[in-house]
Amino acid sequence: xxxxxxxxxxxxxxxxxxxxxxxxxxxxxxxxxxxxxxxxxxxxxxxxxxxxxxxxxxxxxxxxxxxxxxxxxxxxxxxxxxxxxxxxxxxxxxxxxxxxxxxxxxxxxxxxxxxxxxxxxxxxxxxxxxxxxxxxxxxxxxxxxxxxxxxxxxxxxxxxxxxxxxxxxxxxxxxxxxxxxxxxxxxxxxxxxxxxxxxxxxxxxxxxxxxxxxxxxxxxxxxxxxxxxxxxxxxxxxxxxxxxxxxxxxxxxxxxxxxxxxxxxx
Amino acid sequence: xxxxxxxxxxxxxxxxxxxxxxxxxxxxxxxxxxxxxxxxxxxxxxxxxxxxxxxxxxxxxxxxxxxxxxxxxxxxxxxxxxxxxxxxxxxxxxxxxxxxxxxxxxxxxxxxxxxxxxxxxxxxxxxxxxxxxxxxxxxxxxxxxxxxxxxxxxxxxxxxxxxxxxxxxxxxxxxxxxxxxxxxxxxxxxxxxxxxxxxxxxxxxxxxxxxxxxxxxxxxxxxxxxxxxxxxxxxxxxxxxxxxxxxxxxxxxxxxxxxxxxxxxx
Numbered sequence: 001x002x003x004x005x006x007x008x009x010x011x012x013x014x015x016x017x018x019x020x021x022x023x024x025x026x027x028x029x030x031x032x033x034x035x036x037x038x039x040x041x042x043x044x045x046x047x048x049x050x051x052x053x054x055x056x057x058x059x060x061x062x063x064x065x066x067x068x069x070x071x072x073x074x075x076x077x078x079x080x081x082x083x084x085x086x087x088x089x090x091x092x093x094x095x096x097x098x099x100x101x102x103x104x105x106x107x108x109x110x111x112x113x114x115x116x117x118x119x120x121x122x123x124x125x126x127x128x129x130x131x132x133x134x135x136x137x138x139x140x141x142x143x144x145x146x147x148x149x150x151x152x153x154x155x156x157x158x159x160x161x162x163x164x165x166x167x168x169x170x171x172x173x174x175x176x177x178x179x180x181x182x183x184x185x186x187x188x189x190x191x192x193x194x195x196x197x198x199x200x201x202x203x204x205x206x207x208x209x210x211x212x213x214x215x216x217x218x219x220x221x222x223x224x225x226x227x228x229x230x231x232x233x234x235x236x237x238x239x240x241x242x243x244x245x246x247x248x249x250x251x252x253x254x255x256x257x258x259x260x261x262x263x264x265x266x
Numbered sequence: 267x268x269x270x271x272x273x274x275x276x277x278x279x280x281x282x283x284x285x286x287x288x289x290x291x292x293x294x295x296x297x298x299x300x301x302x303x304x305x306x307x308x309x310x311x312x313x314x315x316x317x318x319x320x321x322x323x324x325x326x327x328x329x330x331x332x333x334x335x336x337x338x339x340x341x342x343x344x345x346x347x348x349x350x351x352x353x354x355x356x357x358x359x360x361x362x363x364x365x366x367x368x369x370x371x372x373x374x375x376x377x378x379x380x381x382x383x384x385x386x387x388x389x390x391x392x393x394x395x396x397x398x399x400x401x402x403x404x405x406x407x408x409x410x411x412x413x414x415x416x417x418x419x420x421x422x423x424x425x426x427x428x429x430x431x432x433x434x435x436x437x438x439x440x441x442x443x444x445x446x447x448x449x450x451x452x453x454x455x456x457x458x459x460x461x462x463x464x465x466x467x468x469x470x471x472x473x474x475x476x477x478x479x480x481x482x483x484x485x486x487x488x489x490x491x492x493x494x495x496x497x498x499x500x501x502x503x504x505x506x507x508x509x510x511x512x513x514x515x516x517x518x519x520x521x522x523x524x525x526x527x528x529x530x531x532x
Contacts, residue, residue, distance in 0.1 A: 173461045180446045181458060192447060195439045197463060201487050221467050266532060 011255045012080050015087040018255075021104065024089050026251040028123065035189075035260055036253035037064055037078070037118040038230040039088060040237060041106075041246035044070040047115035049158030053236060054117070056155035060164050060232030062120035062188045064258070071112035079257025084116050090249035097241035102249050114246070120189035121230055121253060122167060124260045128182050134175050137216040144251075145169065146210035147229050151203025152194065154232065159240040165211070166194060166202070166226040170218040176225045183227070188263040195226040202226065277521045278346050281353040284521075287370065290355050292517040294389065301455075301526055302519035303330055303344070303384040304496040305354060306503060307372075307512035310336040313381035315424030319502060320383070322421035326430050326498030328386035328454045330524070337378035345523025350382050356515035363507035368515055380512070386455035387496055387519060388433060390526045394448050400441050403482040410517075411435065412476035413495050417469025418460065420498065425506040431477070432460060432468070432492040436484040442491045449493070454529040461492040468492065 009017065011031045017023040027036055042050055047070070054061040065077035067084075075082045085106040093101045093109065103109070122145065126136050138145040145167045152164040171179060176196055184192045199207045207224055208215050212231055218224060234247055248254065275283065277297045283289040293302055308316055313336065320327040331343035333350075341348045351372040359367045359375065369375070388411065392402055404411040411433045418430040437445060442462055450458045465473045473490055474481050478497055484490060500513055514520065 173463050173467065177446055177458055177460070177462065180443055181450050184447050184450070192443055194443075196443070197439050197489050198487065201439065221464065223463050 011257045014255050015079075015082065018089050019083065019086045024104065027089065027253045027255055028251060031255045032127070033260055035064065035256045035258040035263060036121055036123045037256060038121050038233070039084070039091075039246070039248040039254055040117040040119065040233060041084070041114050042117070042237060042242055043111075043244060044113040044115055046159065046240060046242045046245075049160055050117065050237070052157035053154070053160035054119070054233070056157050057164075057232070058187065059191055059194060059228035060154065060230065062190060063117060064120050064188055065118045067116040070115050072116065073106075073110060075116060075118070078118060078254060082254075082256070084254070085110050088248050088254050089252040092247050092249045094238065094242075094245045094247070096243060097238040106246065109246070111244070118254060118256070119230055119233060120263070122190060122227065123253070124189040124263060125183050125186050125227075127260055128186065129179055132178065132182055134171065134179060137170050138214070141216055143214035143216060145213050146215055147212035147231055148199070148204045148226075149211045154236065160236045162232065162236045162239050163203075164194070165229045165231040165235060167213070167229040168207070168210070168216075168224050168226050170216065170222040170224050172222055176223050179225060185264045185266045187265060190228045190230075193225050193227050196223050199224055277523045280521050281345075281348065284355050285349065285352045290370065293355065293519045293521055294517060297521045298393070299526055301330065301522045301524040301529060302387055302389045303522060304387050304499070305350070305357075305512070305514040305520055306383040306385065306499060307350070307380050308383070308503060309377075309508055309510060310379040310381055312425065312506060312508045312511075315426055316383065316503070318423035319420070319426035320385070320499070322423050323430075323498070324453065325457055325460060325494035326420065326496065328456060329383060330386050330454055330529075331384045333382040336381050338382065339372075339376060341382060341384070344384060344520060348520075348522070350520070351376050354514050354520050355518040358513050358515045360504065360508075360511045360513070362509060363504040372512065375512070377510070384520060384522070385496055385499060386529070388456060388493065389519070390455040390529060391449050391452050391493075393526055394452065395445055398444065398448055400437070400445060403436050404480070407482055409480035409482060411479050412481055413478035413497055414465070414470045414473075414492075415477045420502065426502045428498065428502045428505050429469075430460070431495045431497040431501060433479070433495040434473070434476070434482075434490050434492050436482065436488040436490050438488055442489050445491060451530045451532045453531060456494045456496070459491050459493050462489050465490055
């Protein structure tokens with residue numbers, strides 16, 4: 001069973017399997033201990049504005065690295081021999097903000113004006129929380145983390161704008177305080193939560209009905225804790241409607257050679 | 267006006283004024299930027315157990331320093347020429363756990379078996395929160411911070427035991443998250459909050475009726491945030507009923523030469 005054994009693969013070996021079409025699935029839980037990234041690949045005409053959007057909104061859009069030049073598909077920042085066209089299990093293509101196709105590689109669609117951005121994802125901080133003994137409800141219940149649109153506006157940059165999307169993990173108060181401490185060490189993967197407690201205060205009308213992902217159980221005495229979410233830049237890109245762009249397919253991330261601990265600022 | 271000008275005194279100059287009987291009041295706001303300590307002075311027969319109690323319960327009982335030997339009244343850890351018998355504006359004496367007298371110095375009651383403990387106090391972290399632009403309601407409203415008995419048990423040590431007492435400061439969620447980050451840097455002055463949100467979860471029945479201090483306004487959308495409080499060891503000492511012991515009188519702290527920033531672990 002390839003998938004069962006893959007979690008012990010190095011990031012390099014896993015990327016080779018992906019490149020060869022032998023690993024096609026969700027990267028969650030694979031190459032444990034290494035940073036996985038959200039991908040945004042957009043035309044050069046939009047790239048500087050998107051870079052400014054990331055810098056102005058570091059909690060939802062934590063930029064871990066980017067291609068040095070338009071057209072670059074070898075991303076040395078991400079690790080050994082990373083070819084961004086082939087080393088992610090699945091990609092989503094967009095035209096004018098609308099999804100058009102899900103593809104297993106970018107060899108046929110690559111263009112010389114495409115700029116690659118790698119953004120931090122919650123897998124890294126979830127690993128740090130689990131290592132500390134905290135429970136993460138979406139993992140316990142085996143579902144996708146619930147995500148919600150909020151009324152918290154991002155700082156606009158050029159054609160990029162929109163409200164923040166957040167992920168939610170319910171916790172008892174003492175665990176929430178500990179999670180804030182741990183996540184504060186990792187600003188490159190969304191950092192400390194942006195809100196906790198009453199969902200209505202950030203424009204969430206019904207906590208049992210996430211806009212993305214799955215609902216999870218909130219037990220008596222638990223607080224919903226909200227983190228800025230990587231869906232935020234994806235929606236901002238769709239709203240900006242570039243003629244063409246690419247993201248990873250949900251759950252199919254770029255697995256880098258960067259140890260999670262390298263992202264810790266403390 | 268001595269009191270009005272005293273805040274610009276150095277800790278040493280303020281202690282000299284106190285020693286000479288020229289400054290007799292509350293030390294809050296005096297010698298800004300320097301650590302002020304709760305005092306516990308107890309007989310040697312109880313001292314080792316109290317030391318273990320502090321070590322087992324560092325959030326309510328953060329030990330900043332102690333006398334090297336029983337009977338020592340010159341406490342060099344606290345600063346230049348600190349005489350613990352004369353350099354605090356007012357002291358509370360206890361016999362068998364009951365208050366007996368409030369006195370301006372300890373010259374007549376000092377004994378060779380008394381051991382001095384200096385414990386961190388919230389003044390230091392309140393200063394760090396204010397410096398970051400956060401509002402502290404008890405300061406805004408010019409009252410004592412509200413304090414509550416909880417159902418959170420301390421770890422017992424010998425004859426010392428009891429539930430934790432907490433102080434409460436209401437804040438919007440984003441400010442509470444920031445306060446957790448800031449206070450996490452200062453474990454020697456109670457550190458991160460121990461709870462936030464529903465007071466009933468830690469055994470507080472009516473948030474508008476503090477057990478000590480004064481009630482403060484909690485606005486719509488604010489969370490009560492609870493910190494471990496230095497009243498905890500005072501109650502534990504009273505409960506242990508040593509034949510004789512001494513604390514500072516509430517609000518009349520030992521002002522040390524230690525800059526608040528020295529307590530930051532990061």
